[in-house]
Amino acid sequence: MLVFLKWFTNFASMHSLLITSLFLFFVLFKSNVLGEEDLGKVRLVYGDLVYISGLNGAAPEGSQLAAANTSDPSLEVIKHVNDMVIARKLDYRTHLSENDRLITVKRADAPLNGRARRQAIATRVGEGPRVDGRLDDAVWQQAVPVDGFIQRDPDYWMPSTERTVARILYDDEQVYFSFECFMSEHYQMVANNMRRDSEIWGDDNVQLLLDTYNDRQTGFFFFINPLGAQRDLMLSNEGRSYNEDWDCNWTCKTQRYDDRWTVEIAIPFSQLRFKPGEDMVWGLNMARNIASMNEESQFVVGRRSSSTRARYWTSDIGELRGLSVTEAKRSMQLKPYVLPGTSRDYTIAGSDERGVFETGVDLRYGVTPNISLDVSYNTDFAQVEGDQEQVNLTQFRLFFPEKREFFLEGANLFSFGQAAERTGGGSRPPTLLFYSRRIGLEEGAKVPIILGTKVAGKEGRTSIGALNAFTDDVTVIDTEEDDTTNVYQTNYSVVRLRRDFLARSNIGMMVVNKQVNDPVQGWDVYNRSLGVDFSLSATEELNFQGFYARTWDSEIGDSDDARYVSMDYSGTLAAFRARLLDVEESFEPAVGFVNRRGDLEGFRQYDLSARVRPRPENDMGIRYLSIGPQFQMVTDRNNNVKNWSFEVSWWTNFNTGDWWRMEFSHTHDVVDESFEPSKKRDDIAIPVGTYDFSTFTFGPSPSRSRKFRPRVFLEAGSFYTGHRYTVRSEMVFQPTGRLSIETNWNSNWIRLPLVHLNITAMSTRIMYSFSTDFFVKLFAQWNNDRESVSTNFLLNWRYRPGSDVFLVFDNGFGTEGDFHRKNRSVLVKWSYLLGL
Template sequence: MDWMNSLAFYIVIVSLIGNLSAQTVVPPATTRTVRSTQTDTEPRIDGRLDDAAWAQAVPVDGFLQREPVEGASSSEQTIVRILHDDKRIYISFRCLDSDPDRIVASRMQRDSELHEDDNVSVILDTYNDGRGGFFFRTNPAGAKNDMVLTDEGRSRNEAWDCVWRSRTSRDSLGWSVEMAIDLDQLRYAESKDAVWGINLGRGIVRKNERTYLVPPPQSYGFRGGYRTSLLGRLEGLGELRQKPRLQITPYTLGGTDREFDGLDPTEQSTLNGGVDLKYGLTPSLTLDLSYKTDFAQVEADQEQVNLTRFSLFFPELRDFFLEGASIFDFGETVSVRGSGGGRPPTLVFYSRRIGIQDGNNLPVIFGSKLTGRNQGFQIGALNVMTEAKTFIEENTEKRFVTDTGLLLDGEEAKLTNRLIVDTLDVDVVDSLDVKRTNVSVIRVRRNIFGRSNIGFIATNRGPGEDKDYNRVAGIDVNLSFFDAAVSLKGWLAKSWTQGQSGDDIAGSGEFEIRRGSFEFEASYLDVQKDFNPEVGFVPRDDVRQYKVDARLRPRPKHPKIRQFSLGPEFAYVTDQNDLLQSSEFEFSAYMNLEIGDWIGGRYTRRFERLDESFEVHEDIEIPVGDYTFHGVGFNFFPRNARKVGGRLSYQLGEFFNGTRHRLSSDVSIKVTDRFTVENTYGLNRVSLPAGSFLTNQITSRLLYSFSPDFFVRGLVQWNSARKIVGSNFLLNYRYAPGSDVFLVYNHAWDADSEIKQRNRSVQLKVSYFWKR
């Protein structure tokens, strides 16, 4: 399907949906009402609050605590004013502070983790239905953070890059913020007397205090601050109309790329360009088109060490796929704590299957995406075409020498009857031919019963230059009862792959209770052996999995302890004949201190049945058999608001037929509000009858911000298991809203017995943002 057909198809889908009846949604009850005042004079955005326009606005205060004392008045006064005109909405915060010298502002880079600093936030539910909204946050240093919230705030799209302005200032009484948010960046229902949902928040980090206009219940957990099902009302907006929205962002890219793999190193210079276009088909539906989509500025994946039989799961980092990604979610819920040994989720759609093949990036010729909502429906459609490419890589591999002089690889050596007399390391040149591929995804969700939905998904990996195909279709339902305290979720999907038939269905059901300090989850997953979503992620097929997770989070009346979190998890996995394959029991207990630190530990018991041996490390195999092993772990997560923060985790215990010690640490040093050093270290020390080994994984990241719109970042990674060292340097200057300059340098080395260069590249990318 080429891009013209894709565009026509999307327009037909929109037309059909527009003719269907609307689902009436009853807005949730609200507890506070604030007003926006229309202004004819745009306030000057400099963070000082001395513009005369602000005197027209009605002041809002009376913030209440969510933490530490639920419902208590804020210990520091916050005053908010809201204005609007036909182009923007303006919001100011005056954050009074009794000890302004202790205000925490350690980050200046855009999209930083600002909850670790003093900060203010705004949620705008522009449909006033409690299902989602737009989130904005800033800190005293001027760093900005924005995201789109869906599923009542449970899902957050942090890749959304809104064009908005924010400035801050500090004085002897505290700090101030002024925001200007362009209305054409938001989706909202047109109305003669618009009412939006709103929440306003403030974090005072040194007190570990979080206050809100409408404080979400503590039982909502850490992510409660993003929940959109309990908001105030923003009135006074008057008549809101949306003009057709058009944004165009062309870019130019130039650079060199040198590959050292293969017998003849090659160097290639490039100079090309592309364009991204965003157009509002309706006030609530947006079409994105991208020609020669480029991801030069995307940071390298975090290195991981895999000591399991299954594939590693890497998060999506590319903005084109991240923006609006939540509508395409279909499959298992991603558990925060990762029960079942941290097994990745089974997903029908996993965007990293597009444009990435065995760790190599494929050129994206064209991409199109339609996202938004229409009369009770949430809609997502995606079409991407990737170019054909051949990858050549030189590796050093071990060969086994027979008594007759034959060289055999590892698998051949296992099967031969010949006597092995020696081993040799030989250079092997591998090539990977990837053909042109087209991927399409259609996703529709229908809101029902106020806070529930049903949905459908279809994916297609088209033939391109090849003639094979892979298709998947599925339905899902998400039901919410008793003010979201009880939920039921389920999905069912079937795949069609050329040359395969039968045993190609997968499905899952989940039941969840969250009430006060008690949480309970139970789920069932069934994946048949030939279920094959080639643009999805299936860590394990031919299985049935049962999971139960119970959690108690009491808050004792103790001056030093804020909360406990304790409970068991259990996962039980069989094959399709109900023969046990693996199981895991874990009991963990954590304590949240009043100063913000978390400390705790856990006990685990695992069972694994191996029907085939697997290589856990180079030349070290775990043989066929049944294994039961136990372990304990300790975790310490200090509050990251300090100059030096991070986390520490240590685990020890049995590992199959041996032992394993695992250490993981993250250390963040906030040298100034402009300069941060982050270091991650992971160690595995494993002893087995077949041999012992040690793995090290180190990541070091340096961030320096000249201003909120200008920063540099350096990254170095070493993974001893993969025998690779990589570095990445990025300079990003946003010279105008939405317009960027990127300078990127990448360098990789093979780190085996000797250090050898793998590749290096330098690229300069300049983009320009234009909107009408």
């Protein structure tokens, strides 16, 4: 017993000494007496960012650091990448050099989201700079420089290979941005586009994202390339949705030098929506794309993603501070137009040339700094290009995008429903409660819009939208069907409300009404829709969406519902989607769009998809892969399967920006009513029955940075009672930034038991830009199944911001029998924007 007590005493003494020593070491560790393992070493100072090694887990995100010889914090940790700690300077004037030693002086209790903490400062000046791209105005010396752009791709969170410096100023009227994009000796500039709203994201470019509400859900996005070409978008739903047809009246100029190219931008406050005040905070991100290296660097880099849309995500941005605009002007813009011309319809026997002279006016008034009123009298869309010819070999309806300016402004707010997307075996059009192309168009023919009004904007966390349009009587002649349709006076009304909640979620409602002045029943003919929807972002990666809608129709005499719910997970290496759409028999939104099969009334649609996006570390030039299955099933309301499709796709993205695509799909289709795959061969029909068929698709998709981009996809497989072979191609040739030649070809060879059939649609678009504000375009397309050829020549000169001259030549021809002219029009449209 004594031996045991002696042993225990010695053991306890030794361990007490050890515990005491560890305790003293811990106390010293927490004091200013430091061990070597506690010190971080500066490896790189990059703008306001500092790359530090040696801290490891001693400095979680949100921790503050100081130089080893002081306790005053000078840095804040915002990111851990591999074995490096990345911190930002709390004061951009802080001086640090490589090999300086740092210590953690304040550990974060919990990791902070550092991505939203990087800040840029806007400097107020009495008068802004002259916008010419030269950046030689002395006023730019007052701006706080912003550099240290970080790669989003390919080397995540590493410094950009080329230096970029941005500056921000503002005065009473506008906010100004400048970029200096430096170029090393072997830099290869890519600039293939000069025309406004062209595909400049494939060029070298700089990008600007402004979240003026600072709600991390909406924003304005701007592109500029070295030739001065502009592109602008309006963002919503955290950047997952965007309207690329929105046009902002802003100014930018560029200059090119041997060692850099420069950009100067001026955006009027009247073109943006925000809440005025002192010391405003806007969400901000800035980026630079280096096309020859397929590299994109940003001011603030969010979570890693292979999605090309990551640049639009408003949740992963920094802050713009220093703005004080205490009173935003309630701008009023008046835009009258005159349109003289001539037209002739050759399908009407004895028709003559008909003179055309129309006038109209568009008014925009800022009701509040955040809400605008648009009024359009005698709305005209003469300059809008015709719809792209499509080949439809299915039982479903075709969907065409909106192109008319009046309906594009604020289109994201009026969006309600299930978005379009690719699914197994093809692509799925959206399901929409409001589809603006139902207004002013009937069977592809124009219906006069006498008056249109629209209110849209956001106050606090509530978005408000209202639209009303009144169309006139017209008789629509369908020459293909040799039929006429009488369209009566119609009033369309839409009201939309949406309320933000939590950090990045919203709930909303929409009411749609169509009222027709029928010659017999008067204004008692109607179709009405009511719906509520939500978007819930549980995390940055996980989002839930859904809606419930109901329609009432005076002619159907019944009302029915539609329901939709979805879950989307989009992580760094994987993504998963699940969808359910349930449409009852009499659900018919007359001002909406439902992708309903001809033989189905009510239906249920299920969608599942999953993808993995590995980034192999090899020398094969592969940046990442995108691999995964997609499954879709459609049933009737009694859960009888009517269609299902399964697809496995493999996409390879190379460091050059080129793609290679392979897909295998299998489709099971139940045909309850025969249908004709060809419009001109109504003697050929797919008979009632159950069919299984498979297709294999493969082909390359070159980088948009290349001057010649041949995209060719080949498909082969079974098709109902026979086989189908398809060639789809898009050829783009841009020898200079001024000239662009595009050709699209979709040809289908169908082999059925008793007949062979070819259905082809082809289009060519040739554009030449004399400057960023003056271009000509020739667009021609042919569809052998519709036996039609159409041509459109457009000259567009924007002689001042918001003011245009258009010269339009339209021709339509028929190819049935002898080649013959069907219609012709020559129009000149002149508009002038007045700021009042």
